[in-house]
Amino acid sequence: LKVVITEVPIPTAFGPAFEGERVRKDELRSQCGGGKTLAVEWVTSKRMDEVEDGKVELFGPDLDSVKEGGGLPLAVVVEVAGRNFQPDFEPILERQMHHLVNYVQGIMHMGQRDIAWYRFGKAAVEKGFRLEHIGKLLHAKYHQDFGTIFDKVQVKLYTEKEKVDEIAEQARKVYAERDARIEGMTDETTDIFYSCTLCQSFAPTHVCVVSPERTGLCGAYNWMDCKASYEINPTGPNQPVAKGNMTDERYGKFDGVDAFVQKASRQAINTVSFYSLLVDPMTTCGCCECIASVLPMCNGVMTVHRDYTGETPCGMKFTTLAGTAGGGLQTPGFVGHSKYNICQRKYLVGDGGLLRMVWMPKSLKEELRERLIKRGEELGYPNLIDMIADETVGVTEDAIYPFLEEKGHPALTMESIL
Template identity: 70%
Template sequence: MSKIICSAAIRGAHKIVQRAEAEYQAAMEKWGPDQEIGFPNTAYYLPIIYGILGIGVKKLKDAKDVLDRCRSLLPDMVAEHVWLPYLAPALEAGMATFFAEEIIEAIRYLESPDYYTRTEGPADGNIWLGAADDVILRKRGVEFVDGTAPGFAAILGAPPTKEIAVQLAQELQEKNLYVFMCSDHEGRKMSELLVEEGVQIGWPTRLVSFGPEYTAAVFAMGFATRVAMSFGGIKPGDFTGNLIYNKDRVFAFAMPLGTVTDEWYANAAGAINWSFPTIADTPIPEILPTGICTYEHVVSNVPYDQLVSKAIEVRGLKVTVSEVPVPVSFGPAFEGERVRKDDLYLECGGPKSQAVEWVTTRDMDEVEDGKIELFGPDVDDVEEGSRLPLAIVCEFAGRKMEEDFEPILERQIHHFVNHTQGLMHIGQRDITWIRMSKAGRAKGLKLKHIGSVLHAKFHQEFGAIFDKVQIKLYTEQEKVRESVEEAKRSYEYRDARIEGMTDETTEMFYSCTLCQSFAPSHVCIISPERTGLCGAYNWMDCKASYEINATGPNQPVEKGECLDPKLGQWKGCNEFIYKASRGAIDHYSLYSLMHDPMTACGCFECVAAVLPICNGVMTVDRDYAGMTPCGMKFTTLAGTIGGGLSTPGFMGHSKYNITQKKWISADGGIKRLVWMPKSLKEEIGHRLKESSERVGIPELLDMIADETVGISEEEILPFLEEKGHPALSMDPILE
């Protein structure tokens, strides 16, 4: 921690404690030790003292112990030649500061009962509200718990102008934050500036003017401390519990505006105990390493137009966007809406122009959340029935953002754009195709609104995995071409990365229990090389799903000790399966059809079945309605093996999985595949070809029979013999 800050904070704390002691002494003499003191209408006494120390200060004499504690907490003043101190003494000094300030404010209530209004808003010309009573605490604290108000900004001092004051207040309000104000800078006070500009202040507008002095900062801290006791069930005196509750749940920060005095430093140091960082407009020293707070502790010299966004970032606060700001309706009901030729106003992509959508990750300081830019003409600049090239580039940044989330976020663009009335979206990546209808345009829809939609929806649905997103739309041919090139490089990199992942090098698999509503004992284990049998979830999707929703159906499964590398059984997986199937299934293999295959829910894209006479395996997908060589159609197979059972000789799997290396590898892998429907063969043909080459039988594809060869084992066997299918010479599949 910065030595300068620590020294200043400790200096400030000494001053404040001394002041408290002096005022206390005077009060004792005037009122006597049994005089009752406290904040109005609260069961929490002086709340910081009560919450942290467990001492309920009811009478003047009760404050004596507290002041003694302040003294013992106060570190010595820092001498010039000493390199220390570090964080701990400053934090203790900060704590002592708050205890002392609560006593100062309690004495103020005693000495000048009308100093504060004791109301929700300004009254009789007095704008200083003082401590929140318990009614306000309950009513407003609820908002802290349910997230309607994620936290507060404690502002000390004031910005240089009224305009900046109003702008800051509005910006904080827009983020649903409470603004707690106290103290002054060169006589200017934030609250007064707002009032002068005609801004309504008070609890109902979330602009709370606590008091004119720096000591009123304890009303903010006391509020946070009481929230933990009132809503978190934290007992008085459980200071660790209280501080951790605040770190995890109350998104607050200190925002000193103006010269940071020793007293302000002392208060800021105190707030760090609650994990509330300090964001300053002046060039004070920074404390960037993390430790107590979620991220940095003190960030300084921030321009006014960036103060709020910086504060939000440093405190780790998530942006919430409740409305999708477009002039047309938005919702899943419009997903299927078509924009036909006759309704068409503007077309981007498709057969006759180029369009691309691309999600990428940038550094935090390269992204300004909510910034939406269009380079090139928008819809109003072109004639009805026009075409424009289009590139949609979404730049994400976030402390939890990973490049692995890019494809998952990118796939959402399709849905979000489609949910917009008047827009139709087809395709993905560099084959994107967007149409805007005349009706949509008539309602004021612009291409730029695509950016607004994406910004709002990304925050609403995926806010957990990123902090900021800005969107750039290009409609100039050259720019679009450049974006396409850049995106293509990124696609290639991603594809290669996914392909390159193996089960061996991955410690964490994921579960999926989405289907337990109808297949109660079914648990999918999804590894990089065994994608979900429904085809909808691969390992990466599950990982992202878990990041977004930690209590959802996709949970991490530490695979643990490998019990059988050939069959694909791990201790950790089996334990998880046992628990998640509620005792119904205690183990299965990821790589085998014959030995304890994975359970099947019913949503599988394909079913593989053993063909004993051909010594091989067939697979059939949902779209093929005819008879198969195993004597059962897809629907019969589905009915036989679905419902959460492990059925040796049969297995549900995705289409993609067929060409993954681990597909029934324990039984011989793709070399066992003797029959599949023609349409499926064509659909995955090119990947199948690659797999064939991988196993050293490039002509395998032509050896696999389909319904044109036959739909019984007897019919296809001669074909297999003629082609010399490798399965025929493998070990017997039935032991």
């Protein structure tokens, strides 16, 4: 018997109309994630007998127990079971949290995976919205929208720091496994790429085209995930895109992709490059994990991830960059991308590839350490990671240039980037 749910049992209004809403500082009651605390989202499969459909549990303090404007760590763990459920579907359900939570009046959601950010407005909390309602709405909407692929779902919410850290560690292993499923594939081995237009409600002209070697810029959707999403929902936001003929080998342009993007952006975007931030880069939306930018004086590029809140050599912090380049337009000189994409072989290859990378935050280098070393080796620079400057070297082009010179960074002797 299939569970059919038509109502979303929460004390606030709910629907796509509230999706673009912001929760400003003076309206903020409490928040989870966003740098001050950690918020992590994880959908995982369980056996049928391990899941009690509709059960929602909160372990730890709730939204109304913190001081006004205060933060709580949060882990949202969704356990799904079903005879037809495949682990491939986990990331698809997980990515729905972004727009579903945004459907709640007075609540704002950004990010995904272990960089999620929830902002709860005073009005919503006064009306009685509590963390358990996140579980209730996910249970209701998953059944409504994805009821054919699973049978039961239960939600556990954790707000004790130690437990949230522990779940984040488990979830990060799973994220890495999901990312790695794409490892052996290249863009040449398939004629089909996939679109993602999930973010058009925020950035109406934004279209991600996801190829094996260019994962979605939010980091949550790779080519496999888009493929699975299309199988679940053939009329949904992930459509197969016949890539067609390659019209520009260097920058990675395809006539089939361009035709699709023109239509999906309602003619706002004419042509996109898969492998360049300089020439017709893909559009960027506010979800991007990282934003790369050109550094003309160093003849290279830099990238910065969302967690790094300091200054960068392009003169802008991540938030300013996201404001500049993140609205769904093409902004030559800037492009949003996932963390995983940095060590994929086609990363900015039209602009010189990873050997152009002259600066990234130290924490990002550490997070990517193993893969950066491996990719550096492939490119003939096993110590590339040590040649890339970070904030301990400097946060201006002037400050990092002497370091690049001293290390003999390959970008300095490449053809002019502009």
